[in-house]
Amino acid sequence: MSGSPESDRLRPERRWPRQVYAVGSEPDPRFTFANERTFLAWIRTALGFLAAGVAIAAVARLAGELGPEVRGASIVLILCGLVCGVGAFGRWMRNERAMRLGLPLPSSPMLLILTVIVALVALLSLVVVTLA
């Protein structure tokens, strides 16, 4: 097998990003898989935010011009999606690095911030819908 493209791809010094794979030792494969699935779940959350942001603007347009409150909520949701998409990669990287070094998993304020924003947007929607 040595010298084939496959074993070449798996050569430890070829793995990227280096700031993850250059340190520590190989964790239990189950944890690596779990970290990857968590990353993918964050990506789906990001896509959900994007779809929601686009959808509220598209639906509001059916009733006429886009009001500033709907446009604002739409932009906030899309920005949440952007933060999730970028944060997903950062989290995956820091988690994998921590697992290789045997350190505790890093914490992140992302969950709290997103929860607060979703709650605020829901509250705003409730007010808008009630007054409409």
Next chain:
Amino acid sequence: MTTAPWDPGLQNERTGLAWQRTMLSGLTCGVLVARVLAEVSITLAVLTGLLALLSTAALGWLALQRFRGNARALHAELPLADGRPQLLISGLVILTALGALVFALVVV
């Protein structure tokens, strides 16, 4: 007779299925953004739609390679696949978000 399954918990398969779910979400979201961008610019909409289709196909191929490579790596106790596709996916999400932002900012 084998003593134990070599991948208890089917980690590789579950992760492969998570890739598929994510690809489907990505395609849905990409096509949605392409559709609403048609209100702003047809060219932009067509480009976004093409990017959504092509990147989903590419990610599907990548996910399959990754699944097979990881299955071999688990058998041979070699390191698992690395983090390049993760960066690609994050980049695609950023592009989709930018497309969505164009719609939300420009549309009347």
